[in-house]
Amino acid sequence: MLLDVNRKLFTRSDRVKGVDFHPTEPWLLTGLYNGTVNIYNHETGAIVKTFEVSEVPVRCVRFIPRKNWFVAGSDDFQLRVFNYNTHEKVTAFEAHPDYIRCLTVHPSASIVLTGSDDMTIRAWDWDKQWRCIQTYEGHTHYIMNIAISPKDPNTFASACLDRTVKMWSLGTSTANFTMEAHDKGVNYVEFYPGADKPYLVTASDDKTVKIWDYLSKSCVQTLESHTNNVLFAAFHPNLPLIISGGEDGTVKLWNSGTYRLENTLSYALERAWCLSVRKAVNEIAVGYDEGVVVVKLGRDEPTYSMDPSGKLIYTHTNEVLSANLQTVHAEELADGNRIQLSIKELGTTEIFATSLSHSPNGRFVTVVGDGEYIVYTALAWRNKAFGNGSSFAWAGDSNTYAVLEGRLKLRVYKNFRERTGAGMKGAGSWAIDGIHGGTLLGARGSGFVLFWDWETGEVVRRIEADAKNIFWSGTGSLVAICTEESYYVLRFDRDAYEAKLQEGVDISDExxxxxxxxxxxxxxxxxxxxxxGDCLIYTNSANRLSYFVGSESYxxxxxxxPLYLLGYIPAHNRVYLGDKDVNVYSYTLSLNMVEYQTAVLRGDMDGAAELLPSIPKEQRNKIATFLEGRGLKELAYxxxxxxxxxxxxxxxLDDLDAAVEITRTVPELEAEVKWKAIGDRALTVWRFDLARESFEKAGDLSALMLLLLSTGDRDGLQKLAVQAEQKGQNNLAFATLLQLGDPNACVDLLVKTQRAPEAAMFARTYAPTKVPEAVQAWKSELTSKNRSKIAAKIADPIEQPESFEEGWEDAIAREKGEQQSPLPVNGASDSVPPVDDDEEDETAA
Known part of the structure; x- marks a missing residue:
């Protein structure tokens, strides 16, 4: 099995006796021999949290994510529970009278199972204050591991140094049955995660790994390669692998179908003690004497292919499954919702598939993996052709395909027979990483992309690019070359190519x-x-579904x-995508809309107009946004x-009459913003009447005041002052009255709004006859606030005439004269004191 193995985390520490992945956070829990528990971020390698749990070894740790806890068992017989968010110790108690070797958390019940050197297993219920609800007895040596069945959560298995594996039910203290599993002590037991096989895998001090059928209690296979005690062995939930490791310091990967040893991993960290498998992605964590390692196996992208009619084929380990998306009722679908599909088992494949590809006509499916390829019929899943090959590519006619063997040997087949005498020119001169089918045969390597003509084998073009994929359009004229940072869309001109051939030009390797x-x-x-067609639909690394048409992407x-594109069904006008578990989702994309955009980009407005009626109404707004972006605002409107x-x-577009008509139809609350926008725009095009109407309907009195001042509309300003006072916009009302040259009204407004000190000061300068009234209002206000002493200190203009005698008559005469000649409408005098809203009585006194 050709499986990529990438090391994600490598960190040294004290001896690691227990590891566990968090199901949702990027965290790895490690229990150390020195009594410490660490939580690592396995993506960055940093220690996120550290807990000093005990002074003796911590031998087993597990997350309880639904409670934000982790539980740890140690050599001081204590079971401890911590909240990993708050660092609070939830509980600690003596669970056994001897070392706690292992523990596991029930997937649904509030139960933790612990195994100990006291030769018993105990069940603890945290919903019952961690009371021991059951003790399981029967083993005659140390309990090394406990595993709960994924098929039946009421059943669990235990591995013991007494050489046996026992099967238990949660409610019964005695074992259901016992299997004499190995010649020496059994260190680990784990269930097969699938539903199709009643299998267990065990690891032992006899240096072997065994697979058992626990229904028949028979050994299915014995795996021998380790040179010392094997401490763990487990099935991988997503890959056809068994992972084992032990005191020889190696981790071995076995094919769970053929039981062949596929790979041996060694990181020079001494003995391998424990294992955790992350189910969400293909990652494993291994704890060693000198640290911990996280390894990614293979890739997360599922292996699938969908033909143009909507028939989906994908693999799970060696099983081949199929579903038909054409039968889904498109009118019942909602964007982003998971689609319930009827899944059928199509068959199996002898190789672990790394890629699937339908032929262009959908009749055949090619499986590539493990350095081999097999061509199957799509309907009956019968073997049609096979051979050695690391990469495979179909031509556009479904009768021709190419196979890459190694990196230098390229074979071309027609009607399932190798074509002789017309190989690809210079194919052995370049180290090729992969080949891609389409109008031309494409090959990519380090720093180059090469295209050959299928028929003649001549080099069409060599392009310098570090490509990771090549996609040909069905029309055969466009090709997308994808790199790590961007993608390039090129147009293939066959006429130009053939013209050069007819000229007799010697075509070089370029x-x-x-x-x-x-x-x-x-x-x-x-x-x-x-x-x-000419539209490229794609998903990108930023988790966006987009499409490219013309010269732009949307x-x-x-x-x-992350979702992976399955295909597009024109009859549904929907794009179908799947996640890593091939759960299928869909999103609307009208092909007519894409064709309309293509016509607009080409300048074919007549053709676009013909397509417009066929575009669904729910897609019209996307079209309008597209047209606006192209500067076609009239058409977008x-x-x-x-x-x-x-x-x-x-x-x-300055079509204000249309804007007014639209605004009249919307609710009043929404209309205010629109009227304001209309008013602002009307001012820029000198439509003052419309601007005034808009500001009035928007209730924008400030803008209305400026407009009325600019046009010298005295009557409008008087109405505005009344309206502003009614709405409680007193500052605006005051400013309007001041612009109208009516100081008496200004004083009255200040008094009415409990601003008597400002009224008195203002009246002394601009309206002397209003001074007594303002002062009296000031005093009354202070008295009402129990500030009579301050009120008594305010000079009374009537009782103390000497304070106002000089120029009093002149002031009154001046006031009468100013009333005959009001203040200019276009502005107030610079000497007008500012109105301060904050009243400081004692300072005023």
Missing amino acids: GVEEAFELIAEIPENIRTAKWV TITPFDT EVTTDPDHKFDLALS
Whole structure:
């Protein structure tokens, strides 16, 4: 099995006796021989949290994620529980009278099972204050491991140094049955995670790993390769692997189908003690004498292929499953919702598939993996052809395909027979990483992409690029070359290529430069992609579903987790995607909309107009946004069905009458913002009447005051002052009255709004006849606030005439004269004191 093995985390520490992955956080829990528990971020390698649990070894640790806890068992006989968020110790108690060797957390019940050197297993219920609800007896040596059955959570198995494996039920203190498993002590037991096999895997001090059928209690296979005690062995939940490790310091990967040793991993950290498998992705963690290692096995992307009719085929380990998306009722689908599919078992494949690919006509499916390829019939899943090959590519006619053997040997087949005499020119001169089918045969290597003509074998073009994938359109004219940082869309010009051939030009290894024209370069990292006509639909590394048409890309939707593109069904107008477990989701994308955009980009407005009626109404707004982005605002205004968008377009086109009509139809609360926008725009085009109407309906009195001042509308300002006072906008009302030259009204307004000190000061300068009234109001206000002493200190202009005698008559005469000649409407005098809203009585006194 050719499986990529990538080390993600390598950190040294004291001896690691227990490890566990958190199911949702990027955390790895480790229990150390020195009594410490560490939580690592296995993506960054940093220690997130540290707990000093005990002074003796911690031999087993597990997360309880639903409670935000972890539980640890140690050599001081104590079972301790900590909240890993708050660092609070939840509980600690003596669980056994001897070392606690192992523990496991029930997947659904509030139960922790512990195994000890006292030769018993005990069940603890945290919902019952950690009371021991059951003790299981029968083993005659140390209990080394406990595993709960994934098929029946009421059943668990135990491994013991008495050489046996026992099967138990939670409610019964005695074992259901016992298997004499090994010649020496059994260190580990684990269930097969699938539903199709009643298997257990065990690891022993006799240096072997065994697979058991626990129904028949028979040994299915014995795996021998370790040179010392084997301390753990487990089935991988997603890959056809058994992972084992032990005191020889190695971790071995076995094929769970053929039981062949596939790989041996050694990280020079002495003995391997414990294992945890992360189910969400293909990662394992191994604890050693000198540290911990996290390894990623293979890739997360599922192995699948969907033909143009909607038939989906995918693999799970060596099983081949199928579903038909064509039978899904598109009208019942909602964007982003998981689709319930009827899954069928199609068959099995002899190799572990790393890629699947349908032939263009959908009749055949090719499986590639383990350095081999097999071509199956899509309907009956019968073997049609096979051979050695690390990469496979179909031509456009479904009768021709190419196979890459190693990195230098390229074979071409037609009608399932190898084509002789017309090989690909210079194919053995380049080290090729992979080949890709389509109009031309593409090959990618380190720093180059090479295209050959299927029929002649001539080099069409060599392009310098570090590509990771190549996608040909169904029309055969466009190709996308994807790199780690961006993708390039090129147009293939066959006429230009053949013209050079007819001229008799000697085509070198570089091919014909005129054969390809660069259309666009988009800075996105494509994960999966499909061409639909001249539209490239793809998912990128930022978890977005997008499509490329013409020379630009457009986002359909973002999503939270990585999704992989399955295909597009035109009859449904939907894009189908799947996650790593091939749970299927869909999103709407009208092909007519894409064709409309293509016509607009090509300048074919007549063709676009013909397509417009066929576009669903729910897609019209996307079309309008596209047209607006292209500067076609008039057309966007006609197309859009969104009133807000239509309003914005009307404003930008200065079609204020249309904007007014739209605004009259919307609710009053929403209309205020629109009237304000209309008023602002009306001012810029000198439509003052419309601006005044808009500001009035928007209730924007400030803007209305400025407009009325600019136009010298005295009557309008008087009405505005009344309206502002009614709405409680007193500052605006005061400013309007001041602009009207009516100081008496200003004083009255200040008094009425409990601003008597400001009224008195203002009256002394601008309205002397109002001074007594203002002062009296001031005194009354202070008296009402129990500040009579301050009120008594305020000078009374009537009782103390000497304070006001000088110039009093002149002031009154001046006031009368000013009333005959009001203040200019266009502005107030610079000498007008500012109105301060904050009243400081004692300072005023």
